[in-house]
Amino acid sequence: MIRSILSMGxxxxxxxxxxxxxEESRGRGVWGRFDHSQPGVGSAEWSVMIGAAVxxxxxxxxxxxxxxxxxxxxLFNSSPKIFNELSRAHRLDRAHQKLVRKLAVTNGVExxxxxxxxxxxxxxxxxxxxxxxxxxxxxxxxxxxxx
Numbered sequence: 001m002i003r004s005i006l007s008m009g010x011x012x013x014x015x016x017x018x019x020x021x022x023e024e025s026r027g028r029g030v031w032g033r034f035d036h037s038q039p040g041v042g043s044a045e046w047s048v049m050i051g052a053a054v055x056x057x058x059x060x061x062x063x064x065x066x067x068x069x070x071x072x073x074x075l076f077n078s079s080p081k082i083f084n085e086l087s088r089a090h091r092l093d094r095a096h097q098k099l100v101r102k103l104a105v106t107n108g109v110e111x112x113x114x115x116x117x118x119x120x121x122x123x124x125x126x127x128x129x130x131x132x133x134x135x136x137x138x139x140x141x142x143x144x145x146x147x
Contacts, residue, residue: 079110082111082113083097083100083101086113086116087100090116092144099138100112100116100141102131103115103122106130109121122138122141122145124138124139
């Protein structure tokens with residue numbers, strides 16, 4: 001190839017300088033690094049990687065916080081918890097709580113806390129036959145809760 005270039009009649013120094021420049025860039029190619037440094041990860045790349053990692057950690061932390069909050073709200077709004085809070089608010093002892101639960105079960109009420117809202121459940125004339133022996137206790141309980 002060099003002989004064909006020399007036979008064109010151009011000055012030899014021009015072609016030789018082009019060939020010399022081509023020989024220097026042969027290892028890196030035309031689009032190589034011009035600052036002669038090794039390829040690696042720069043500060044811009046590190047910033048993007050650290051930002052992505054922080055965003056991922058924040059997303060995970062938020063989702064964990066949200067799921068725990070939802071669980072706490074569910075436990076806080078659960079039927080047994082509400083029943084216990086209402087029992088505490090009305091200062092019912094264990095024996096009275098047991099009476100209220102029995103009343104809820106015999107009347108087919110799923111949520112025993114609903115008994116605290118309806119005074120008709122405590123009406124001695126409407127008590128189920130299974131609870132007929134405790135009418136005085138239920139009369140007293142109705143008086144404590146609703147009067």
